[in-house]
Amino acid sequence: MRVAMIGSGYVGLVSGACFADFGHVVTCVDKDAGKIDALRNGVMPIYEPGLETLVEKNVRERRLSFTTDSAEALKDADAAFIAVGTPSRRGDGHADLSYVYAAAREIAELTAGPIVVVTKSTVPVGTGDEVERILRETRPDGDYAVVSNPEFLREGAAISDFKRPDRIVVGSDDPRAREVMSELYRPLYLNQPPLLFTTRRTSELIKYAANAFLAVKITFINEIADLCEAVGADVQEVARGIGLDNRIGPKFLHAGPGYGGSCFPKDTTALVKTGQDAGAPLRIVETVVAVNEQRKRAMGRKVIAACGGSVRGKTIAVLGLTFKPNTDDMRDAPSIAVITALQDGGARVVAYDPEGVEQARAMLRDVAYAPDPYACVDGADALVIVTEWDEFRALDLGRVRGLLRQPVVVDLRNIYRPEDMRKRGFAYVGVGRGAA
Ligand code: NAD
Structure with missing residues (x-):
């Protein structure tokens, strides 16, 4: 599968490198040119045990690359993951979703699909509905399925958490999207993957409840x-x-x-x-x-x-x-x-x-x-x-x-x-x- 990872921070970079290590072809995008330059030079922008070796290996084997150009990453991608920050909004403590919505808009501007748009960022209930609305409004003829797939990795143990998770939560009613998500995570498990399929709203809430x-x-x-x-x-x-x-x-x-x-x-x-x-x-x-x-x-x-x-x-x-x-x-x-x-x-x-x-x-x-x-x-x-x-x-x-x-x-x-x-x-x- 071909994956575009929008946002190459703690979550995006680790997820991208792990998906590449499973055998998928991943392009990690970030707006921060300094981060992408560093990654292209083999320098990790964050400290996470084992990350440098994992990135180096998958770059060498041509399954992992880095760019500031989302168009390049989205070209022919089966799935676009949104892994941008959702910090506290100044003043009221709500999650600031401006980065998520900007990423959604950008995806729709750059590709008509078919593509599965996966929100990996931690987002409040209902955000997936808004992402879907933005995609349709920006490109009414686009073919998008919007999925919630919250991330549970812990910094400091991120790679093993991603590769051996207790569970993988996928929120979507769309059969094609569920198939793509199953295929993306399939290499993790020889037998039954701990995939929990549910609705998008329930999936969004699972992350916060946990x-x-x-x-x-x-x-x-x-x-x-x-x-x-x-x-x-x-x-x-x-x-x-x-x-x-x-x-x-x-x-x-x-x-x-x-x-x-x-x-x-x-x-x-x-x-x-x-x-x-x-x-x-x-x-x-x-x-x-x-x-x-x-x-x-x-x-x-x-x-x-x-x-x-x-x-x-x-x-x-x-x-x-x-x-x-x-x-x-x-x-x-x-x-x-x-x-x-x-x-x-x-x-x-x-x-x-x-x-x-x-x-x-x-x-x-x-x-x-x-x-x-x-x-x-x-x-x-x-x-x-x-x-x-x-x-x-x-x-x-x-x-x-x-x-x-x-x-x-x-x-x-x-x-x-x-x-x-x-x-x-x-x-x-x-x-x-x-x-x-
Ligand atoms: P981060 O700040 O380390 O990384 C986010 C990256 O996204 C930044 O590098 C930023 O430059 C980039 N970005 C923002 N907008 C962009 C755009 N439009 N296009 C391309 N790049 C863009 O954040 P993080 O810690 O990786 O967290 C990301 C999300 O994952 C958050 O919602 C967080 O709550 C969730 N999460 C984090 C952890 C964790 O341990 N850090 C664990 C689980 C879930």
Whole structure:
């Protein structure tokens, strides 16, 4: 099959490279000429483990190419995927669909089809209807089938998630479109692919319901963590104790600084708006959004408390800036709120992150960046672990202790054991570990 991937960001680039690896011929398009130039020169515009090798292989085998020219990509394509951004709209929190609609208009201007237009971007219920309307209005004689196919990959594990998904959701009533989608995903599975066919609206909602549910789970355990601190219990053990119940499951029960990233914050907010507009408010999700928002800055206050109530004039070392490990993505990262709260309290912040510094520079002000974890903690009055990169899990703690001016460690990801840390002479604070 021939695929045009409109938008070559985290989702478009990974999906495009994986489809090419299945044997399809894929052209990835982006408006950002810098991104396309880089890709043509074998330079990845994002950090995602395994991506460079996958792209290199499929470019070499002539199944994957990059262009800024959508016409070139759409020529003879069986399917056009829309994988552009759907950020929060400024002011009201609705999803900003202008990039999706612009892509739809462009597709209709450039091809009459027959072509299957697949929305991979996360879009509110009813967006597919509007995409279809735009296509028909722009080119009434065109032959288009509009499908919803939301993406569930996680940054940092994107390639394996795309290649071995728990499920593939396809929203369309059109038999031809369903056939094309089956054929596109067929190489993933020898036997029965976990394809869930449903209506377009249901498919659109599945994506938001999934993300909102995960956000609820995270926020639930975060509030339980606060309760653990108040009553002298250990959230790690509570999480294990409830997670072993198959009805609950162990995933997404790690207490921390609140969820961030390019999806959960904007998607929960957009779902809340959809619910309100539809007269079916999602009060649980509304609460989750509010609780999570307050939590990120509260983590800054937690650090200030660990430093004796004030950080004025102190230097705080921050390890980890990205919203999770194995990505360079800084969008809505909890580190931003934590660092801002510390700076507002008069602290000087020195930070280290293995991959996120380039994006962080554009988002944070007055932060000094260290070249490695040890340079970061050197002379600091406290160390705060915000993102659980592997390289922070086995630090040389004797060295860290020697370099810190004050032995204060605030571990917002619970990667160390309180008793070990105290034995080593640290004043250690985790999340929800009231028992230790
Ligand atoms: P991104 O910002 O990394 O990439 C979007 C790309 O689209 C950008 O490179 C932009 O230049 C390009 N673009 C915008 N308009 C264009 C046009 N008309 N023609 C060509 N290119 C255009 O975004 P992302 O993180 O890849 O997310 C894309 C969508 O996928 C969003 O709706 C997001 O919610 C959803 N999603 C993201 C993830 C994730 O982990 N990042 C996971 C699942 C779903």
